[in-house]
Amino acid sequence: METIIMDGKGLAKKMQDQMKEQVAALTAEGKTPGLCVILVGEDKASQVYVRNKEKQSEAMGMNSRVVRLAADISEADLLAEVEKQNQDDSMHGILVQLPLPKHIDEQKVLRAIRYEKDVDGFHPMNVGNFFLGNESALPCTPYGIMKILEEYNIALEGKKALVIGRSNIVGKPMSIMLLNENATVTIAHSRTKNLKELAKEADILVAAIGRGHFVTADFIKEGAVVIDVGMNRSAEGKLIGDVDTAGAMGIASHITPVPGGVGPMTITMLLQQTIDKAK
Numbered sequence: 001m002e003t004i005i006m007d008g009k010g011l012a013k014k015m016q017d018q019m020k021e022q023v024a025a026l027t028a029e030g031k032t033p034g035l036c037v038i039l040v041g042e043d044k045a046s047q048v049y050v051r052n053k054e055k056q057s058e059a060m061g062m063n064s065r066v067v068r069l070a071a072d073i074s075e076a077d078l079l080a081e082v083e084k085q086n087q088d089d090s091m092h093g094i095l096v097q098l099p100l101p102k103h104i105d106e107q108k109v110l111r112a113i114r115y116e117k118d119v120d121g122f123h124p125m126n127v128g129n130f131f132l133g134n135e136s137a138l139p140c141t142p143y144g145i146m147k148i149l150e151e152y153n154i155a156l157e158g159k160k161a162l163v164i165g166r167s168n169i170v171g172k173p174m175s176i177m178l179l180n181e182n183a184t185v186t187i188a189h190s191r192t193k194n195l196k197e198l199a200k201e202a203d204i205l206v207a208a209i210g211r212g213h214f215v216t217a218d219f220i221k222e223g224a225v226v227i228d229v230g231m232n233r234s235a236e237g238k239l240i241g242d243v244d245t246a247g248a249m250g251i252a253s254h255i256t257p258v259p260g261g262v263g264p265m266t267i268t269m270l271l272q273q274t275i276d277k278a279k
């Protein structure tokens with residue numbers, strides 16, 4: 001079987017080209033979409049992601065702001081910074097880059113962002129609305145994955161989907177999004193028994209475990225659609241996914257690569273949700 005590589009990077013570019021026109025139209029009305037990213041500390045990966053958010057929002061003509069704060073900032077001072085951005089009408093979207101340093105209560109900070117400005121879909125009000133099927137901001141990574149599946153005309157209705165990973169950012173919302181499209185969804189995690197057997201039955205396999213090349217060829221059903229959310233460093237320092245892509249070739253019908261698959265769509269959906277807020 002020939003395996004189709006699903007080009008998230010290409011789709012992100014196509015969507016961002018269209019989004020530029022939306023930004024230009026809003027700017028003409030005096031409503032340039034504004035995105036504020038708050039970064040605490042010096043985590044190397046987070047610095048790269050935030051820089052990319054800054055560059056891409058600027059390239060789109062958006063009003064881009066990055067607030068860089070010291071790793072030892074107090075929780076109270078961070079909350080005060082969030083509130084300052086809440087009050088700034090030129091910022092339509094706010095996000096706090098995760099993970100946060102251990103001494104800060106992540107949930108408290110996410111709750112402090114005005115839910116109308118939450119472009120990550122992590123505020124409890126948005127999580128609740130999403131769960132209930134009401135309009136809300138959506139978590140960007142699973143939202144981007146749904147766009148990739150749509151672009152490649154992957155039918156989900158009645159399909160068996162296995163999501164490996166139960167994080168609030170990816171695994172849980174991914175499961176609900178697949179369920180909303182009438183897939184039959186199973187969530188697996190570190191305590192799941194017979195994971196390989198479960199995976200072998202899945203028509204749609206989403207790997208979001210955070211362990212490099214955890215999903216090998218023997219996990220994959222012939223013809224399955226494989227989504228790789230992993231972002232791991234190999235012993236040689238190379239960026240690798242949760243799936244052994246080379247091993248999956250010829251077995252999966254479709255697969256997302258790492259890099260160039262899910263990652264670029266995460267930022268694209270963030271920009272789209274910021275534009276939607278400005279509208």
Ligand SMILES: Nc1nc2c(c(=O)[nH]1)N[C@@H](CN(C=O)c1ccc(C(=O)N[C@@H](CCC(=O)O)C(=O)O)cc1)CN2
Pocket residue numbers: 048049095096097098099120140141169231239258259260261262263264265266267
């Ligand atoms: N507040 C948030 N924090 C975090 C989120 C999030 O959605 N909101 N997700 C991740 C990190 N992330 C965005 O913030 C992110 C990760 C990876 C990529 C990406 O484009 N990856 C590239 C490779 C980049 C590299 O070379 O390192 C790819 O896959 O092609 C974008 C965004 C955790 N924190």
